[in-house]
């Protein structure tokens with residue numbers, strides 16, 4: 001159940017009640033693709049850094065270790081010892097982005113595994129069955145994410161099929177939730193709005209899926225190569241046509257600035273690999289912009305990544321030490337950087353919620369965005385080299 005506590009402009013402060021606990025929104029979902037946050041961060045660690053929701057990946061878990069195995073182990077919550085709400089994406093995006101060859105048919109998608117090349121099929125029913133095996137709190141509908149550069153005609157045809165797939169997802173989920181041995185009989189379903197950058201298709205699709213009374217609605221197909229301005233334009237266009245009394249989830253987005261701007265447009269669920277991926281490369285978020293801890297100027301720096309930060313890295317360690325760990329290829333360096341970045345994102349969401357509650361969201365956003373400009377010019381190139389060397393070693 002979703003309950004709006006306060007509105008400030010278009011920004012929503014709400015509570016979303018699930019069988020795995022109540023989520024305070026706006027919320028950032030922490031990406032644990034293969035049931036693990038990359039960088040050696042455990043579910044126990046997540047409890048100490050202000051996190052609320054974990055996101056896991058249907059496609060990856062289906063291939064390894066297999067959703068059947070997770071089901072036999074009692075579902076994803078038990079398997080990874082996670083007591084927070086978990087959202088699983090549908091696998092649709094990975095089928096289109098990772099698989100080498102694929103054939104899209106009305107029934108679903110034929111493709112080859114990116115791990116060992118063996119032939120697979122996934123359609124709406126398969127995706128729902130896998131997600132039901134995983135027993136996640138929220139399942140995502142199986143959709144096609146057409147390229148931002150696709151022609152109008154193709155996108156229209158694809159979105160029409162995605163709508164038919166959504167109806168099949170809903171029907172299959174209702175059936176699965178009613179079975180005796182279902183891991184989570186209260187599993188919820190979010191639909192996904194598509195339409196690339198075409199306003200007419202996006203709006204028409206938003207209207208059609210809104211009629212289905214789903215548990216939440218996502219805006220998909222963004223952060224795939226369009227400009228930030230195009231993304232904000234799509235949100236300005238489509239969010240008013242999604243039900244206000246349901247969560248609005250912007251998939252795969254984004255930078256702290258993207259999140260601040262999207263909250264202002266009515267979005268309240270986010271997920272992104274940036275904090276963990278950048279953290280592994282020594283690329284760190286602070287309130288004064290991002291820094292590259294591998295820069296030589298931090299060699300003898302005896303201050304934390306950010307003064308006043310409540311994360312486990314900043315409470316105890318200096319930049320000089322963390323920089324040394326990364327240079328030496330020590331796993332602990334990556335871990336501390338990822339913990340800091342995840343804390344930064346999740347803590348920013350706490351600030352966002354407080355600002356909306358006080359009716360000061362616009363002023364908060366402006367101040368936060370201006371502050372983050374200071375270090376924006378630091379290069380991150382070294383970080384990628386270090387990560388590459390570390391993988392080789």
Ligand SMILES: [Zn+2]
Pocket residue numbers: 305306309310311312313314315340343
């Ligand atoms: Zn920190």
